[in-house]
Amino acid sequence: MTHQPTQSPQFFLTAPSPCPYLEGEFERKVFTHLVGDKAPQLNDLLTQGGFRRSQNIAYRPACETCRACVSVRILAQEFQPTKNMRKVQMANADLVGAIHDAEPSTEQYSLFRTYLDARHRRGGMSDMTVLDYAMMVEDTHVETKIIEYRRRGPDTFLTGKGEGELIAVALTDRMGDGLSMVYSFYKPEMDERSLGTFMILDHIARARQQGLAHVYLGYWVEGSRKMAYKVRFQPQEHLGPKGWERFAAKPQV
Template sequence: MTHHTTQSPQFFLTAPSPCPYIEGQFERKVFTHLVGDKAPEMNDLLTQGGFRRSQNIAYRPACESCRACVSVRILAGEFQATKNMRRVIQRNSDLIGAMHDAEPSTEQYSLFRRYLDARHRKGGMSDMTVLDYAMMVEDTHVDTKIIEYRKRGPDSFITGRGQGELIAVALSDKMADGMSMVYSYFNPDFEDRSLGTFMILDHIARARAAGLPHVYLGYWVNGSRKMSYKVRFMPQEHLGPRGWERYEHEAV
């Protein structure tokens, strides 16, 4: 049996596989296991070093000839919503997000399947079963939360919970220096609400309220349309050879 410790984590390298973002490129990842009592501390350190979490695995790109994937984190305390973002907040003012421990439900999976079938039918997650989804949510040794977004009910201001159908869900890790958005999905019938943007804005507000400086968004790939939204949330920092550096870009 292999034992993993905080002092000497073991890292592994995947075999090359086609890159999902840049045609003609091949990706490789370096990864390690996040298990045991020290997993939250290790997750903090690795996330600050450009890793992402998937279940009990922390990984980051290790491609031989490409450095297009860049880790991005929003500076929550300095963030100011653009005019378009303020419209998104207003458009979703009838929603309330309830945060609780990472526990899957059939209602979540039903929404998850609708989202995948509408937006990512040919993606790598398209064949995930209800058990696969449960593992994605539950298989964590860090402080992982589920935020469910529903329409406000008459008692929302008392209980803090919305009522009605589930409209959007975010799976996120709470860390010492911020929140890391692991995965989010929403009802594709409400595309005009810009729910993906709204959930990021909600995470920024939650981080700021908790006094946490960062919201980690994962990887931005310059030139990839599906990743372009990540550089709209300013100010932010990108992880490069000299560490985290402020990235200047005009938000819209």
């Protein structure tokens, strides 16, 4: 009997499937499992190499004819909000994010379901059940937290928690060099709050407070309207053939 070494991760390649971002293109992914005691260190290494985490899987695009997906990370310690971002912060000054262990709740799933039905009815996650959601949250071997955003209450300064209805949620990994935003969702009827932008700004503030250099936003595809918001958070770095390099976007107001 031969024994396979267990110290190094094994990588696998998916079959081609239609690209969700670029019409007419097909995507493939290379992936490996994030399990065991070494999962946090492996997740750090792979994330810095352009991988993303989904449950206990780390993956990155490996498309044969396209290199449009670019890994993005914000330089948190140098970040300065734009005028519009400061307005978003003021509009959400009544919200507070409380950190919890990565444990799902029926309240979270209800908000998640409402968000998917309003924003991603035809997306790949549109048919996720409550059990699927629980796996998305719980199936992690790295340091993962749930941040729940609610309105501030009279005792928030003591409890560190908000009160009332759940308005937004972020599933976040803490790594050695930053925070990685795995997935976030919010009340879709509160468009005027720009809650997606607010949660990114909140993660930048948390990274700064913790002395972490980066906030990882996943992939950006130039020309994709779904991902255009990611380059608004400057300064940031993009992962290219020469490694992580600063990316200069058009000035924002």
